[in-house]
Each structure stands twice: as structure tokens, then as C-alpha cells.
Amino acid sequence: MTKDNLSTCHNRIKPFIHNTPVLSSRLVNNLVGADVYFKCENFQKAGAYKMRGATNAIMQLTDDQKSKGVVTHSSGNFAQALSLAAKSQNVKATIVMPSNSPSVKKNAVAEYGGHIIECEPTIKARQAAADHIVNETGATFIHPSNDPEVILGQGTACMELLKEHPDLDAIFCPVGGGGLIAGSALAAFYFGNYCEVLGGEPLEADDAYRSLISGKIETNTTTNTIADGLRTQLGHHNFPIIQKHVKQIIRVSENEIIEAMRFIWERMKIIIEPSSAVTFAAVLKEKEQFKDKKIGVIISGGNVDVNNLPF
């Protein structure tokens, strides 16, 4: 994927996404000992950066493909993003969701115009249900993270951040399926000025950390983390990009995630989801490494069930 691919992608999706604000806080800067710039994708449409990749993937389809719709399986932010992105492109979106998904998530998908198909809550059943729809309707399956067009789309958040702050020394992203960090790593490589990319990952779902050590894709042994967006598995499109361009992955505990989340809520007065708190927790853990430097943090999303908070 080239610099030009990223620029073209950004121009393509720009009319359909928000150029989200970049916030900073003196209190945070004092705590970290560095200048920290938060790219607030919690203010993105549908509440997360996923809107970028979903929009790009749909816009790259042929008219014939578009007429047959798109399908994905997700119970998280990608389900909502694909539903809304499809609506804005006049394309039908079918979302396979496990039958035990919280009703708040099903309602959000339905509200954005997604057509929900329920399945048994297993990975196998999810894939089977999606395959069935593809075979029946000719719809195109779009993976939430392991797809080159999705990766490019996710990279545009980092491009925008670097446009505002071209001299960042490092950018921190959360790592789940790897779409955001892979896209960000490409963006930092092409548009940054020797800007490093680092990932934050829950100790309880540390497949990317272990994959970088072993040199092959490792699977999660547990996914027992509050960071629901990061329970997914690294993909084969993302891993080589991460291997090549990501400097380090920092693992954080559940307590560190919750404390980081509380700090951002209480002090910056913005709502971030646990997966975004993972990133800030990683910054706090590695702050000595970045003393007096300028660092960016991608706040990936703000979709939280306010009736079910960890504090």
C-alpha cells in the first residue's frame, strides 16, 4: 500500500466522515512529562474510527457489488459503522450478530439502518451465517479489520493528526484486529517525520504482542478484558505491516485500563471507551521513554454502555 493509496482514500471518504478534533490538556502533559495530542475519534460518526474503513471499503465496490449489498459479522463498533456507512452510500448492510449481543448494540445497528441476522454465539456460527448470506444474495463480505481497504481507511485518522501536528515523535494506537494500528503505521511512515508507532494491548488479549515476538500470528489464549473492542484476533493482512512498521507493543492490566479511563473521563471530561483507555494506559506505562517529546494518541471510540461502567 502506497502513499498515494492513502491520499486517494482520504480524498474519497472525506465528505462522509468527520475530521475529528485534536485535544490536549496541561494536566495530562504534566502527568506524562510530554506534549500529548489526542485525536478524538470518539467524536467520529457512529462514535468510532471504524466509520473510516467501512466507508472506504464500500466506496471501492463496483456498482454491481453495491447493488447486492454488504455483510459483516460484528457485535461491536464495526457493526454500527458499516450500517451507517452503507446507508450514506445507498447500499444495503446485513449484520450478523450473536443472539446474546446486548440489546443496546442491536438497537444502535438498527437505528443506523443495518439489517440484523442473529446467530448462535460462536465464531463458527457467525462465519456460517455470513457465508450463507453471501451465497444467497451475492452480497460482499467486509471484514472489520483484516481487509486492505479497511486498513487504508483507518489510516486516515493518523494522516489528519499528522497534518495538524507534523512533528510528532510517536503515535500510540490500540491493537485489536490490527486494522487501526496497521493503517496508522503506514500513515506515520509516509506522512510523519521519523514518527514511531506504538500499540497498547490488554494483557488479557495479547496476541499481537506475542506475535511480534514469535514472528508468526499467535492466537489469544484469553479475551477476558474490559476492552471489548480488542478481544479480536490479529489478521494476516495487518500482521506484516505491524511487523515492519510498529516499534513496540505495550501490554497493560485491567486495573491500568480502568484507571486510565477514569482519569480521562474525570480530568478531560470526554467519554472514551475502555479500548481507548488501553492506549492512554500504555502511554503512562512508557512515559519515561518519551520525556519532553511530542506524542499523538488515537482515541479510538466512545461507545460505552453508561449503565454498565467499571467505576
Added chain:
Amino acid sequence: MTKDNLSTCHNRIKPFIHNTPVLSSRLVNNLVGADVYFKCENFQKAGAYKMRGATNAIMQLTDDQKSKGVVTHSSGNFAQALSLAAKSQNVKATIVMPSNSPSVKKNAVAEYGGHIIECEPTIKARQAAADHIVNETGATFIHPSNDPEVILGQGTACMELLKEHPDLDAIFCPVGGGGLIAGSALAAFYFGNYCEVLGGEPLEADDAYRSLISGKIETNTTTNTIADGLRTQLGHHNFPIIQKHVKQIIRVSENEIIEAMRFIWERMKIIIEPSSAVTFAAVLKEKEQFKDKKIGVIISGGNVDVNNLPF
């Protein structure tokens, strides 16, 4: 208070406050049927607009007065604001707080450098404790809302909002002690283009609503509202300004406050306190009146105990 008083005040305090961002949301605009601009004082230093008035009041003291310190009684945002404002002016602040204040509030005051004196949790004991400190130390008592210098300071939020959006048809504020709405009403009168000012007030603490009807300051019969910042009593400095320049005060129920707060949290992803939700609830209640117009909303603060939420 003149146009020039406001401009001079703004120039005076500018180096010590944030020019807070103005946010908008398509979702909110669709819901309200108008263009809505939120002036985000929840991002202000110490988490609320109170920092403006506190800073101005302290800066207007003589050097002799400054050397003897300031004192107030408050268990809310003004306690924190006066502590921080005093610190930035190198002045000692003593805060009289009821002994039953939540420790989270005492900690915040202490963290900002305020010196806490505890008293019995009655209005009489609070005033007596403050009077005692004034008599003992020669410190200057600064009232949280009923003080001309405080009123001028609070008005600067509205000035900044009108500078960014000079053509607002109306601005909504919460009404508690009346400092913010009085200052905003002056700012709208001097700097707006026929810009009306409206207040939101809890039904459970509706002294300002009733005072406007009777033409004299009425007292609260209940203060049983979640909007802790609005339980206070209208003052004699604020009331004449409100009588002259405020168009209407809209009362909202506790349910309407909580629903408005949840909506802003979930959809705009920013943390606002219940007193700010009162204002947005008032906008929703009167939306027919402002169809297709441009309205400003002062989000007064974001200081919430995340361990004790109404949802």
C-alpha cells in the same frame, strides 16, 4: 455594568482561563430542529465556568487585600475555582465547607491549593465560619455568584461564544445563584445581534422562575434536585439584571434533566454535570420556539462523581 467593563474584564482574565471550544452535532441539530452551538465550559480549568468569575474577583483586589487572602463558603464548583484562581494569583484561599461534603470535593479543593475549614452543615454555620475568618485575618469574602466582579467574569464565556457565532438568535444558560445568566445576559445585550437569553431551572429549585413572576426575589421551597449547582438562591445583584435582560426561564423535571444528560453523554461523548443538562433539557422543551434558528448553549461544567451517576 457597561460594555467596556465586560471587555476590560475579559482582557484581564484571558491569560488565566481557557477559551473553551464550541462544539456542535448534526444529531442534536436534527433533534432540536435548529443549529445548536455548545460553549464547553466543562473543558474550562477546574471543570466549570466558575474559574472566570473567581479569577476576575481576585484580580480586582488591591495588593493589600490580596496579601490577606480570600474566603468563600461553597461545597461546589466555586470552591475549586476560587482555590485554583487564588493559586494562579499567588493569593491564599480559605474555603468553608460543610463537614458532610463528599470527600471527592474536599480532595479537589485541597488539590487546587485551597485551605479548607469545616463547619456544621447549615447555612448559618457556613456564614458564621466565613465571617469569623474575615474578622480574624482581614481576608476578603467572595460570594460565588452575587458579586458584580463575579458576574462580569462569568459573562466572558458568552462573549467568546458570540465572537465565534455573532448571529445567534438565543443563548440558554442554567440558573442557580444567577451569576452566569446575569453575566451572559449583559454579554448578549452588548455583544449580540438581538440575541435573546433564556434560562433553564429545575422545577425542584425554581426561585428564579417565581421571582420573575412576582417581581421580587423568592426563596426556594425545595432544593431536591440532582442539579447540585442550581440549589442556591438568586442574589440581589443578579436579579435586576435578569429582570431586565432575560426573556424567559424554563423549568424542567428531574427526569428531563437525567434524560438530557444521558443524551449528551451517549451521543456527544462529552461529560457534562446535571446542572448543564438542565440547560439542554430546557432547549428540548422549547424547541418549537426556535425552529430553524441558531442557538447557543452554555455547558456550565463537567464535575461529576463518576461513582454516583443517575444511570
